[in-house]
Amino acid sequence: MNTAIDHFAAPQPLLSASARIAAAIGVTAVVALAWLGAEQASQQAVQNASESIARGATYITLPSVEIVGRRDTATVKSQPGRQHA
Secondary structure, eight states, X not given: OOHHHHOOOOOOOSSOHHHHHHHHHHHHHHHHXXXXXXXXXXXXXXXXXXXXXXXXXXOOOOOOOOOOOOOOXXXXXXXXXXXXX
Protein backbone atom coordinates (compact mmCIF):
# COMPACT_ATOMS: atom_id res chain seq x y z
CA MET A 1 0.00 0.00 0.00
CA ASN A 2 1.22 3.49 -0.84
CA THR A 3 0.92 5.67 2.28
CA ALA A 4 1.87 8.92 0.44
CA ILE A 5 -1.42 8.84 -1.43
CA ASP A 6 -3.55 7.91 1.57
CA HIS A 7 -2.44 10.81 3.82
CA PHE A 8 -2.77 14.41 2.64
CA ALA A 9 -1.05 17.22 4.51
CA ALA A 10 -3.32 20.00 5.70
CA PRO A 11 -2.68 23.25 3.84
CA GLN A 12 -0.66 25.74 5.84
CA PRO A 13 -1.73 29.42 5.95
CA LEU A 14 0.57 31.85 4.17
CA LEU A 15 0.14 34.50 6.88
CA SER A 16 -0.23 34.11 10.59
CA ALA A 17 -3.55 34.85 12.24
CA SER A 18 -2.22 38.05 13.81
CA ALA A 19 -0.97 39.29 10.43
CA ARG A 20 -4.36 38.59 8.85
CA ILE A 21 -6.16 40.40 11.69
CA ALA A 22 -3.80 43.39 11.39
CA ALA A 23 -4.38 43.52 7.61
CA ALA A 24 -8.15 43.37 8.11
CA ILE A 25 -8.02 46.20 10.66
CA GLY A 26 -5.86 48.27 8.28
CA VAL A 27 -8.20 47.75 5.35
CA THR A 28 -11.20 48.58 7.54
CA ALA A 29 -9.52 51.80 8.69
CA VAL A 30 -8.74 52.88 5.11
CA VAL A 31 -12.31 52.19 3.98
CA ALA A 32 -13.71 54.07 6.99
CA LEU A 33 -11.52 57.11 6.28
CA ALA A 34 -12.54 57.10 2.62
CA TRP A 35 -16.19 56.83 3.67
CA LEU A 36 -15.87 59.79 6.04
CA GLY A 37 -14.14 61.88 3.38
CA ALA A 38 -16.84 61.10 0.83
CA GLU A 39 -19.56 61.91 3.36
CA GLN A 40 -18.00 65.28 4.16
CA ALA A 41 -17.58 66.12 0.46
CA SER A 42 -21.20 65.16 -0.20
CA GLN A 43 -22.48 67.36 2.61
CA GLN A 44 -20.37 70.27 1.36
CA ALA A 45 -21.72 69.80 -2.19
CA VAL A 46 -25.32 69.79 -0.95
CA GLN A 47 -24.68 72.91 1.11
CA ASN A 48 -23.11 74.74 -1.84
CA ALA A 49 -25.95 73.74 -4.14
CA SER A 50 -28.56 74.86 -1.60
CA GLU A 51 -26.88 78.24 -1.23
CA SER A 52 -26.66 78.65 -5.01
CA ILE A 53 -30.35 77.87 -5.44
CA ALA A 54 -31.34 80.20 -2.60
CA ARG A 55 -29.44 83.15 -4.11
CA GLY A 56 -31.26 82.89 -7.40
CA ALA A 57 -29.88 83.45 -10.85
CA THR A 58 -26.63 85.32 -11.29
CA TYR A 59 -26.36 87.44 -14.38
CA ILE A 60 -23.03 88.51 -15.82
CA THR A 61 -22.11 90.79 -18.68
CA LEU A 62 -19.53 89.46 -21.08
CA PRO A 63 -17.11 91.78 -22.82
CA SER A 64 -17.87 92.62 -26.44
CA VAL A 65 -16.15 90.63 -29.15
CA GLU A 66 -14.31 92.32 -31.98
CA ILE A 67 -14.42 90.65 -35.37
CA VAL A 68 -10.98 90.91 -36.91
CA GLY A 69 -11.67 89.29 -40.27
CA ARG A 70 -14.22 87.57 -42.41
CA ARG A 71 -13.94 84.52 -44.60
CA ASP A 72 -14.89 84.75 -48.22
CA THR A 73 -17.76 82.45 -49.01
CA ALA A 74 -17.06 80.11 -51.87
CA THR A 75 -19.37 80.23 -54.81
CA VAL A 76 -21.49 77.11 -54.89
CA LYS A 77 -22.65 75.68 -58.16
CA SER A 78 -26.37 75.45 -58.22
CA GLN A 79 -27.66 71.95 -58.79
CA PRO A 80 -30.99 71.47 -60.51
CA GLY A 81 -33.83 70.82 -58.07
CA ARG A 82 -31.83 72.00 -55.07
CA GLN A 83 -32.20 75.38 -53.39
CA HIS A 84 -29.48 77.15 -51.43
CA ALA A 85 -30.13 79.60 -48.66
